[in-house]
Amino acid sequence: MTAYAALLRAINVGGTGKLPMSELQAMCEAEGYAGVRTYIASGNVVFQTALGEAQVKAALERRLHEYAGKPVRVLVRTAAELARILAANPFPDQAPNRTVAILLDDVPSPDALVTVVHQRNERLALGEREIYVDYGAGMADSRLRIPAGDIGTGRNMNTIARLAAMTAALGMDPPAAPSAPAARPPPARARRSR
Numbered sequence: 689m690t691a692y693a694a695l696l697r698a699i700n701v702g703g704t705g706k707l708p709m710s711e712l713q714a715m716c717e718a719e720g721y722a723g724v725r726t727y728i729a730s731g732n733v734v735f736q737t738a739l740g741e742a743q744v745k746a747a748l749e750r751r752l753h754e755y756a757g758k759p760v761r762v763l764v765r766t767a768a769e770l771a772r773i774l775a776a777n778p779f780p781d782q783a784p785n786r787t788v789a790i791l792l793d794d795v796p797s798p799d800a801l802v803t804v805v806h807q808r809n810e811r812l813a814l815g816e817r818e819i820y821v822d823y824g825a826g827m828a829d830s831r832l833r834i835p836a837g838d839i840g841t842g843r844n845m846n847t848i849a850r851l852a853a854m855t856a857a858l859g860m861d862p863p864a865a866p867s868a869p870a871a872r873p874p875p876a877r878a879r880r881s882r
Contacts, residue, residue: 689722689736690766691858693851694748695791696731697761697841707731707755715751719744723858727850732843734854741766763791763841767855769817774848778813779822784845786826790819790837800836807832 696712709726712733716724721735721744737744741764752760765773779787796814804812810832811822819837823830843851 689738691736691855692744693734693765693855695763695841719747732851734858736858767859770852770855773818774852776815778820782822786823787845788821788842789848790840790842792817792840796836803835805833
């Protein structure tokens with residue numbers, strides 16, 4: 689079994705008629721995934737399954753499309769991949785809540801950052817299947833636009849670290865199996881007194 693984190697893109701997870709995290713958890717459990725847990729109300733879920741990444745992605749995107757009535761992109765990473773994203777952060781001295789990894793399905797093109805517009809003091813770097821962004825003073829006033837990241841989903845380093853820890857913990861624990869009734873100890877034998 690592999691421990692995965694699935695990260696949803698462009699889904700409103702709060703409010704009436706939106707996707708509650710309990711519904712996302714139920715979708716994963718309906719797919720037969722084990723140890724399902726969500727993390728903060730921003731479309732993050734971890735679980736274990738014997739299926740491969742492409743199968744997990746397709747199954748969740750199908751369920752989310754049925755639920756939302758529109759396509760919802762899902763990015764999937766293993767515990768090892770999340771740990772790698774964290775370790776490869778090219779801006780480790782920056783505040784983790786202001787440093788984002790935009791996760792992509794594929795390796796970004798070497799010229800992916802050529803089309804960036806409205807860049808001020810933000811710094812960017814390409815990763816294996818992500819684009820890193822250091823927002824410096826913060827995201828609130830940033831007008832940065834990264835067209836190559838439009839098909840991905842971003843999470844700050846705090847969230848990546850938490851998802852890495854959650855998936856790693858899942859990978860160490862075997863999935864819970866139904867518990868069998870406890871065996872009764874054999875009756876004690878009476879001792880003969882001599």
